[in-house]
Amino acid sequence: MKKTGITLCLLAMSVGLTSVVSAQTQLPNSDFEDIQSISGVADNGGQPYNYEYDSLGQGWISGNPVNRYLEIDHIFMKDTSFTHSGSHAIVMRTDSIGPVVAVGNAGLGEFVFNESNPFASIVFGAPFADRPHAFAGWYTYKSVGGVAPSDGDDRLINGDSLLILCYLTKWNSTLEKRDTVALASWTSSETVTDYTEFMIPFNYFSSDVPDSANVMFLSSSLGYVADFSERPFGVKGSTLVIDDIRMHYSGAGFDEYAELNGTAYTVGKKVVVRLEELPSDASVRIVDMAGRNLVSRQLSDKESTFELAYSGIAFVIVRSEKGTLTRKLYIH
Missing domain, CATH: 2.60.120.890 (BT2081, beta-jelly-roll domain)
Structure with missing residues (x-):
């Protein structure tokens, strides 16, 4: 067990680790009893x-x-x-x-x-x-x-x-x-x-x-x-x-969604979301690497543009009952 020290907050980064595939894998000490x-x-x-x-x-x-x-x-x-x-x-x-x-x-x-x-x-x-x-x-x-x-x-x-x-x-x-x-x-x-x-x-x-x-x-x-x-x-x-x-895992309302037909791309600091059809319940979230919302709203048009005061990797997630559209983008 490595000793820890007080720090102000943290930067989450991945490390190169491998594992063996197993069904319905769980994280270690997930009940925090250890x-x-x-x-x-x-x-x-x-x-x-x-x-x-x-x-x-x-x-x-x-x-x-x-x-x-x-x-x-x-x-x-x-x-x-x-x-x-x-x-x-x-x-x-x-x-x-x-x-x-x-x-x-x-x-x-x-x-x-x-x-x-x-x-x-x-x-x-x-x-x-x-x-x-x-x-x-x-x-x-x-x-x-x-x-x-x-x-x-x-x-x-x-x-x-x-x-x-x-x-x-x-x-x-x-x-x-x-x-x-x-x-x-x-x-x-x-x-x-x-x-x-x-x-x-x-x-x-x-x-x-x-x-x-x-x-x-x-x-x-x-x-x-x-x-x-x-x-x-x-x-x-x-x-x-x-x-x-x-x-x-599957079986309680989280089965894989079908993918919505459409795309998302960047134009400078702008993120463009374009769908072939607009489900009435479609919503979009754009989040950064920390999971913080940059955009979260309902969609009212097949094509929507969002200008962000942000640089770095962002994830675009469009959801509706008909399916999802997910894209990973780099905003300059």
């Missing part, structure tokens, strides 16, 4: 102190371990009153370290501290080779709102929001990079006091079988930043609790 107590003595400017914290096993990590010596909100809890089942659940709270927001986070991978860019200290990825239909689990969430940041940014004034993200990748040996096979992402600003099930459909971008699964939970969705050039946002006290996650 929690290890770690203790020792550290030096603080010549003053030794005892430290003790709880760490998730089997590849689950966080930038915010429970260090009971530090009097800040902690990410892991053992209080059974907060669990959906068993004795343990993950608790993630947004706090602050001086003037900088520190977002509660957890995911699959390893923590390797990057001194030049602490935001890139967490590398995500675990072996996984299957094609589930949805990413599911149980959660509660406290959304703290009504607070506008001092710099006038109004993105949080109506309430903080959680982020649950799972994407499946496969190593492309020809191009020596990871290809995104499927994405399941969800944000919500609704406060939920009792354990409630979430089930997020995967949107597949290829017919490949993945070799790696990547998971990220954030108590504040705007806390995901790539490096020091961006500023994480969140409201202190926003709290996400997760328990009993699972990969959901």
Whole structure:
């Protein structure tokens, strides 16, 4: 088990991992019952102190371990009153370290501290080779709102929001990079006091079988930043609790959708979505690599254009009862 340290937030990246294909594969320690107590003595400017914290096993990590010596909100809890089942659940709270927001986070991978860019200290990825239909689990969430940041940014004034993200990748040996096979992402600003099930459909971008699964939970969705050039946002006290996650397979309303006839492409900073026919219930989501919504709305025309103040990889997901259209685009 690798020791973890406090970091402000995280950059989710895939790693090159392989696995053996198996039917209805599940993620390790998906009930979060494997929690290890770690203790020792550290030096603080010549003053030794005892430290003790709880760490998730089997590849689950966080930038915010429970260090009971530090009097800040902690990410892991053992209080059974907060669990959906068993004795343990993950608790993630947004706090602050001086003037900088520190977002509660957890995911699959390893923590390797990057001194030049602490935001890139967490590398995500675990072996996984299957094609589930949805990413599911149980959660509660406290959304703290009504607070506008001092710099006038109004993105949080109506309430903080959680982020649950799972994407499946496969190593492309020809191009020596990871290809995104499927994405399941969800944000919500609704406060939920009792354990409630979430089930997020995967949107597949290829017919490949993945070799790696990547998971990220954030108590504040705007806390995901790539490096020091961006500023994480969140409201202190926003709290996400997760328990009993699972990969959901066919048989309960998440069978493969037919593909809508159409396409999506970029023209500069604009994304164009063009359908051969427009189902009355068609909606579009454009999300970034962190699963954050760039666009989310109903479609009213066969051809729609969206101008984005964003550069990088984006996923276009058009859904209706008649089928789906998914495209992975690079916006310059």
